Amino acid sequence: MSLLQSTQFRPDPSATTARRAFIRAWPDFQNPAAWLVALILIIMPLIASGFFLIEIFATTLILGIIALSLMFLAGYGGMVSLMQLTIAGFAGYMVAVFGVSGNANISLGWPWWLATPMALALATLFGTLGGALAVRTEGIYTIMITLAIGAAFYYFTNQNWAIFNGHTGINTVATPHFWGVDWRADIAFYYVTLGIAAICYFAVQYVSRAPFGLALQGVRDNSRRMAALGFNPNAHRIAAYAFAAFIAGLGGVLQVWNYRQISPGSVSVGACIDILIIAVVGGITRPIGPFIGAFIFVLLRTFALDVLIKFGLDGNRFRLLIGLGFLAIVFWSSDGVIGLWERWRRHHVSSAKRTGGGRHG
Amino acid sequence: MARFIERHPAWALIAIIAIAVVLWLVFAIWPPGLEAAIGRKRVFLNAVLNGITLGGLYFLVASGFTLIFGLMRNVNLAHGSLYLFGGYIGYAISTWTGSWILSFIVAFIVVALVGVILQLAVFRRMEGQDLRQTMVTIGLSIVFADLMLWVFGGDFYQIQTPAWLIGPIQLPLLTAIKSSGEPVYLQYPLVRLVIFAASVVIGVAMWLALNRTRIGMIVRAGVDDRDILAATGVRIQLVFVLVFALGAGLAGIAGVVGGTFQSLSPGEDTRFLLASLVVVIVGGMGSIPGAALGAVIIGLAEQLGSVYIPTYAIVVTFLIMVLVLALRPQGLLARR
Numbered sequence: 295m296s297l298l299q300s301t302q303f304r305p306d307p308s309a310t311t312a313r314r315a316f317i318r319a320w321p322d323f324q325n326p327a328a329w330l331v332a333l334i335l336i337i338m339p340l341i342a343s344g345f346f347l348i349e350i351f352a353t354t355l356i357l358g359i360i361a362l363s364l365m366f367l368a369g370y371g372g373m374v375s376l377m378q379l380t381i382a383g384f385a386g387y388m389v390a391v392f393g394v395s396g397n398a399n400i401s402l403g404w405p406w407w408l409a410t411p412m413a414l415a416l417a418t419l420f421g422t423l424g425g426a427l428a429v430r431t432e433g434i435y436t437i438m439i440t441l442a443i444g445a446a447f448y449y450f451t452n453q454n455w456a457i458f459n460g461h462t463g464i465n466t467v468a469t470p471h472f473w474g475v476d477w478r479a480d481i482a483f484y485y486v487t488l489g490i491a492a493i494c495y496f497a498v499q500y501v502s503r504a505p506f507g508l509a510l511q512g513v514r515d516n517s518r519r520m521a522a523l524g525f526n527p528n529a530h531r532i533a534a535y536a537f538a539a540f541i542a543g544l545g546g547v548l549q550v551w552n553y554r555q556i557s558p559g560s561v562s563v564g565a566c567i568d569i570l571i572i573a574v575v576g577g578i579t580r581p582i583g584p585f586i587g588a589f590i591f592v593l594l595r596t597f598a599l600d601v602l603i604k605f606g607l608d609g610n611r612f613r614l615l616i617g618l619g620f621l622a623i624v625f626w627s628s629d630g631v632i633g634l635w636e637r638w639r640r641h642h643v644s645s646a647k648r649t650g651g652g653r654h655g
Numbered sequence: 656m657a658r659f660i661e662r663h664p665a666w667a668l669i670a671i672i673a674i675a676v677v678l679w680l681v682f683a684i685w686p687p688g689l690e691a692a693i694g695r696k697r698v699f700l701n702a703v704l705n706g707i708t709l710g711g712l713y714f715l716v717a718s719g720f721t722l723i724f725g726l727m728r729n730v731n732l733a734h735g736s737l738y739l740f741g742g743y744i745g746y747a748i749s750t751w752t753g754s755w756i757l758s759f760i761v762a763f764i765v766v767a768l769v770g771v772i773l774q775l776a777v778f779r780r781m782e783g784q785d786l787r788q789t790m791v792t793i794g795l796s797i798v799f800a801d802l803m804l805w806v807f808g809g810d811f812y813q814i815q816t817p818a819w820l821i822g823p824i825q826l827p828l829l830t831a832i833k834s835s836g837e838p839v840y841l842q843y844p845l846v847r848l849v850i851f852a853a854s855v856v857i858g859v860a861m862w863l864a865l866n867r868t869r870i871g872m873i874v875r876a877g878v879d880d881r882d883i884l885a886a887t888g889v890r891i892q893l894v895f896v897l898v899f900a901l902g903a904g905l906a907g908i909a910g911v912v913g914g915t916f917q918s919l920s921p922g923e924d925t926r927f928l929l930a931s932l933v934v935v936i937v938g939g940m941g942s943i944p945g946a947a948l949g950a951v952i953i954g955l956a957e958q959l960g961s962v963y964i965p966t967y968a969i970v971v972t973f974l975i976m977v978l979v980l981a982l983r984p985q986g987l988l989a990r991r
Contacts, residue, residue, distance in 0.1 A: 374789075427980055430984040431980070431985075434785045434786065435940070437732075438932050438935075438936060439936065442929060442932045442933055445925065445932075446970075446973040449929075450969050450970060453967070454967075455966065567797070611805065613800070614797075617798035620793075621794035621795070624790045624791050625791070
């Protein structure tokens with residue numbers, strides 16, 4: 295009925311409401327900075343060399359996708375899961391096991407268009423089962439249980455030779471070739487990664503505003519009240535784990551295509567914690583945070599060695615730097631780099647207003 | 656006990672049968688058919704004893720972890736780092752002075768001091784913010800791990816066992832009877848038994864301190880409701896510092912123990928952090944008897960698993976955790 299009214303009598307306000315709703319759903323389309331970033335990312339292959347394209351930007355996007363799945367769980371669901379990298383690693387292993395690789399005795403040799411969906415489905419199942427375990431307890435316990443799952447998977451891949459090939463892992467994993475394009479070539483792979491990262495980013499943003507995402511945020515804020523309203527908090531949480539597992543699985547597939555090999559080192563406890571660091575440093579309240587965090591992390595990891603040596607320090611102390619930076623962020627900003635930036639901007643705006651007000655007065 | 660039998664007669668029967676089977680496996684001489692099916696009795700007994708003594712070590716690490724968690728709701732993910740740090744301190748002291756006992760004392764004191772500093776300088780500032788505290792402990796574990804790697808390098812260290820503890824002793828457990836009719840008894844390293852006995856003593860002492868002393872009463876009250884405890888006039892910050900020091904010190908002692916019958920290297924911190932996480936999840940968070948039970952279960956599962964199903968040993972540990980979470984999410988011996 296409201297539709298009828300608006301189309302017949304007040305066409306203009308309805309258009310603006312629709313537009314406002316559109317802007318509320320997709321705030322990035324209204325932000326000139328977002329358009330600029332998107333443009334730069336799209337023309338990046340013209341600017342950057344192959345090294346930067348893959349080692350910096352593609353790696354950033356892949357780590358960002360995995361951290362995005364953690365951000366979704368932590369930011370909207372209030373569940374800090376340390377097993378997101380484990381799910382990604384599981385997806386990577388499954389690509390290597392079902393697809394083609396140098397370890398012919400393990401790999402089943404399926405074509406990539408069959409192996410990849412299979413890997414994603416299994417990774418989603420794995421994440422959902424892990425989530426179903428983790429939601430049996432709440433809050434701080436989630437970290438412990440998901441860390442235990444991640445560590446158990448790491449030790450399992452180290453011990454198991456039949457499927458995961460022990461500590462040597464699986465090497466020379468085949469990457470997709472079709473339509474006459476080698477999709478692992480630098481530029482093509484960059485665009486694949488960028489496309490998937492964009493899809494994941496907008497998917498998370500969409501879900502966060504969809505009824506499911508709003509209910510999930512309600513569960514985060516007050517699960518007993520949501521239960522009283524007739525929602526099933528645990529079902530929402532498990533569904534969130536499933537969605538996040540799918541995103542993490544996408545990241546894992548990209549990661550195994552990027553490195554063309556996977557070994558227990560890729561799913562170690564330290565790597566799981568790196569994902570948490572990335573998400574927290576970037577900020578876990580918005581989907582853009584993990585990508586910013588991943589960019590900082592990758593820059594530090596790549597260049598800390600040279601910078602430290604330039605300052606006459608020991609270049610091997612990269613992890614010390616990461617740890618101290620992480621501690622500083624946790625100490626001073628509850629919302630990572632985004633939080634720091636917003637605080638700085640608010641401070642800036644308010645001081646500008648004050649000076650402006652002074653001039654008028 | 657009697658009440659349990661009355662309430663769950665079926666479970667009690669199963670438990671009694673299980674205990675009888677285990678006792679028979681330990682004390683009887685195995686018939687040849689059984690030895691053919693699952694291997695020598697000596698291997699089995701060694702695995703059981705290794706599991707129980709490993710459980711003693713796990714208990715030392717996990718009891719500090721669970722104590723800190725129970726009172727302060729602080730999931731100290733740097734606990735593994737404290738363990739490894741204690742081990743390195745113990746190694747340095749024992750090579751420097753040659754005294755094994757002294758290395759325990761110094762490791763306890765130094766690591767407890769680190770715990771006091773952490774509680775005063777870091778965790779006190781963010782009381783009640785569970786998630787932030789946990790994040791800080793993650794950051795600290797990264798920093799500690801890298802600092803220790805810097806100082807001690809990536810080598811393996813082993814703390815020298817003192818001369819009076821070296822060598823096996825004969826246990827009154829029959830493993831087989833020779834064809835000449837002569838009984839063969841089990842030989843087992845003395846040091847592991849001594850360490851296990853020490854961890855039992857520490858566990859009993861902790862239980863007594865918690866249940867029979869005034870300080871213990873305060874700590875137990877704090878585990879139940881720290882706000883009301885603070886409101887009754889107890890200097891709760893002091894209690895927090897003491898408990899943190901004790902928990903950290905126990906991790907330090909455990910480091911020396913682990914350095915004696917295993918070895919110290921980077922990565923051990925994560926291993927023992929995982930072990931204490933699983934032990935505490937299985938046994939019940941914040942419960943000392945739960946930590947003891949969980950430690951023995953996990954130690955046995957790890958050792959028996961690595962003997963009888965080598966590739967899936969870690970899965971057994973993990974399955975136990977999953978089962979406990981599915982059936983009793985609060986842990987086996989937790990009240991809530």
